[in-house]
Amino acid sequence: MDDELILLNPGPACTSHRVTRALLRGDLCHREPEFGELLARIRSALPPALGLPEHEALLVTGSGTAAMEMAVISSVRAGRSILVVDNGVYGDRLLRIARANGITAHTVRPEGQSDLERWTTPIDPEAVRAALAAHPDVDAVAVVHHETTTGLINPIREIGAIVAESDALLVVDAISGTGNEDQDLGEVGADIVCGTANKGLHGLPGIAFILCSPGGVERIQEVPARSLYLNAASYLKGQRDGNVPFTPAVQVCYALDEALKEYAEAGGFAGRTRLYRERAALVRGQLGRLGLKVLVEPAFRANSVTMIHLPDGVTYPRLHDELKKRGYVIYAGQGSLSSHFFRICTMGEIPWHRLEELEAALDQSITAARA
Numbered sequence: 305m306d307d308e309l310i311l312l313n314p315g316p317a318c319t320s321h322r323v324t325r326a327l328l329r330g331d332l333c334h335r336e337p338e339f340g341e342l343l344a345r346i347r348s349a350l351p352p353a354l355g356l357p358e359h360e361a362l363l364v365t366g367s368g369t370a371a372m373e374m375a376v377i378s379s380v381r382a383g384r385s386i387l388v389v390d391n392g393v394y395g396d397r398l399l400r401i402a403r404a405n406g407i408t409a410h411t412v413r414p415e416g417q418s419d420l421e422r423w424t425t426p427i428d429p430e431a432v433r434a435a436l437a438a439h440p441d442v443d444a445v446a447v448v449h450h451e452t453t454t455g456l457i458n459p460i461r462e463i464g465a466i467v468a469e470s471d472a473l474l475v476v477d478a479i480s481g482t483g484n485e486d487q488d489l490g491e492v493g494a495d496i497v498c499g500t501a502n503k504g505l506h507g508l509p510g511i512a513f514i515l516c517s518p519g520g521v522e523r524i525q526e527v528p529a530r531s532l533y534l535n536a537a538s539y540l541k542g543q544r545d546g547n548v549p550f551t552p553a554v555q556v557c558y559a560l561d562e563a564l565k566e567y568a569e570a571g572g573f574a575g576r577t578r579l580y581r582e583r584a585a586l587v588r589g590q591l592g593r594l595g596l597k598v599l600v601e602p603a604f605r606a607n608s609v610t611m612i613h614l615p616d617g618v619t620y621p622r623l624h625d626e627l628k629k630r631g632y633v634i635y636a637g638q639g640s641l642s643s644h645f646f647r648i649c650t651m652g653e654i655p656w657h658r659l660e661e662l663e664a665a666l667d668q669s670i671t672a673a674r675a
């Protein structure tokens with residue numbers, strides 16, 4: 305992959321040839337015992353790999369949003385509500401999922417006049433405490449671990465401690481942080497964690513999952529089915545028997561199985577998070593030398609996503625195209641941030657020297673984009 309296009313978007317991330325080759329392992333009927341074995345292997349590897357050995361994994365064929373929707377609709381009992389912590393596009397998506405499914409939703413949002421202010425401010429855990437006190441019918445609190453919108457890490461450990469004092473469950477969208485950001489999810493007390501194969505785990509898009517604590521497992525069995533496809537209780541029942549309710553992305557499961565082996569061989573959580581820390585330091589050093597300004601206070605910055613001010617006189621489309629000519633795909637800011645910011649995401653299998661060469665490519669691309 306030395307001369308391949310390097311994806312610096314927040315997933316799908318570049319994968320190793322070993323992972324992509326797994327796609328060619330052949331055809332397999334998901335009702336055969338071989339698929340049951342593959343499923344069992346993935347289900348048992350995922351929770352300990354992500355620091356949640358007591359959790360139970362449920363795989364769903366779909367993108368990360370399928371896992372979010374499954375988690376939200378399967379964690380709130382009839383007549384109860386959800387509290388959504390919203391400081392970015394994905395917090396807002398959790399809220400929209402709840403409302404689209406007729407679930408009463410309350411919100412905690414940072415103060416701020418603009419998206420920029422709101423999306424770069426970590427949530428104050430005390431605001432969650434106050435909202436829980438104001439809404440005693442809350443059955444679940446949903447929060448995004450790593451807001452990919454800006455590369456902001458929310459204080460989920462502190463929020464988890466507050467939620468643990470209530471009767472509500474904690475649902476964490478860890479889709480862009482699972483296995484790659486420093487937070488040890490085992491310390492958070494999350495009951496339902498959403499993840500996907502194609503970001504920090506270096507698998508391919510098409511398989512997402514939720515990880516449920518014993519309390520989470522109990523809850524999903526108490527909640528009325530709000531969807532046929534995304535009803536967690538039916539996945540639980542089927543997958544415990546080595547089965548899936550609907551046709552899964554079989555070959556993407558082969559690839560995830562291989563990606564999880566690579567993850568373990570690379571030192572598991574400690575090894576992967578160290579790599580992402582080192583990448584962030586390398587790239588942010590380059591940005592500093594190029595005079596590019598990084599958004600988000602250092603204390604709350606993710607390692608996998610860096611949000612950067614566009615240099616003066618440079619538009620995102622020009623910068624994107626110049627960098628693509630030089631072998632790198634960057635990513636636009638979201639929503640109202642798109643005209644002033646761009647993102648560099650160091651997820652996936654990226655040869656170290658390609659990251660070292662990014663500095664020269666950025667420098668040349670900025671000059672060319674200004675011309």
Ligand SMILES: Cc1ncc(COP(=O)(O)O)c(C=O)c1O
Pocket residue numbers: 314315367368369370372394448450451452477478479480500
């Ligand atoms: C934090 C977070 N949640 C959810 C999603 C949604 O995932 P998908 O686009 O795979 O549906 C993303 C995607 O980037 C994300 O970063």
